[in-house]
Amino acid sequence: MTALAMGAALVGGCDRKADPSPVAEPADTHELMVGKIEPAAKVYWNAVKYISDENGLHEIMPRTDADWVQTREAAESVGRYADLMLTPAYAQYRGQDWHDFAKGLSDVAARAAEAAESRKADKVLELGGMMYNVCSACHEVYLPLAGSQPPTAGPDAP
Ligand code: HEC
Numbered sequence: 001m002t003a004l005a006m007g008a009a010l011v012g013g014c015d016r017k018a019d020p021s022p023v024a025e026p027a028d029t030h031e032l033m034v035g036k037i038e039p040a041a042k043v044y045w046n047a048v049k050y051i052s053d054e055n056g057l058h059e060i061m062p063r064t065d066a067d068w069v070q071t072r073e074a075a076e077s078v079g080r081y082a083d084l085m086l087t088p089a090y091a092q093y094r095g096q097d098w099h100d101f102a103k104g105l106s107d108v109a110a111r112a113a114e115a116a117e118s119r120k121a122d123k124v125l126e127l128g129g130m131m132y133n134v135c136s137a138c139h140e141v142y143l144p145l146a147g148s149q150p151p152t153a154g155p156d157a158p
Contacts, residue, residue: 029090029146037081038153041131043074044112045155048125061121071124072116078131079109094142101138108134128155 047067049060062068082105084090091098108130115123132155139150 029085030148032081032084032090033151037078037135038151040074040077040081041135042153044071044078044116044124044131045128045153047071047074047116048121048128050125059121061124062116062119068116068119072113075109075112075116075127075131079106079113082106082109097141098138101134101141104137105131105134125155131155 046060047062047070051058051060062071082102085102086099086106091102108127112124112127112131115127135154136150143150
């Protein structure tokens, strides 16, 4: 293995292609969003849903102990990633609002985890919506800077 290939393996661990964003971004924000935060948030958003179709209203909610644990852990993961966004690796060169958004996400994730811990489906739904609002608030400011489109996933996505 050449030194270059080894370096690439250490950094990405995958065959990430050179894909420079139009504006310089801390290299791994996109990776953190797409690879970690969104998958964790989706688990949380998918935990409780009210779906209405031709057969009536269906309620999706955690049923087993494992379901509830998974829901809580998803919120805890979002919280950990939010805390990571507060570290200099992600926060340097950003404004104070970055800090506020990331801290807001960390706080709402902690409450989201509590809602799952106490097994309150309605609360999980409500906190999922609040979580989404924080994601969107930061994206409104920072996605245009990164030249990205807003993500399509959200609590109401099918
Ligand atoms: C503190 C600010 C901030 C918060 C909070 C935040 N994001 Fe992001 N997000 C960004 C930035 C900046 C980008 C653009 C990164 C890039 O492409 O370089 C991004 C990009 C994304 C993308 C990729 C969009 C695209 O088209 O490339 C997804 C998906 C995403 N975020 C999901 C989420 C979710 C889900 C949450 C909430 C659970 C969230 N983000 C919270 C700042 C944030």
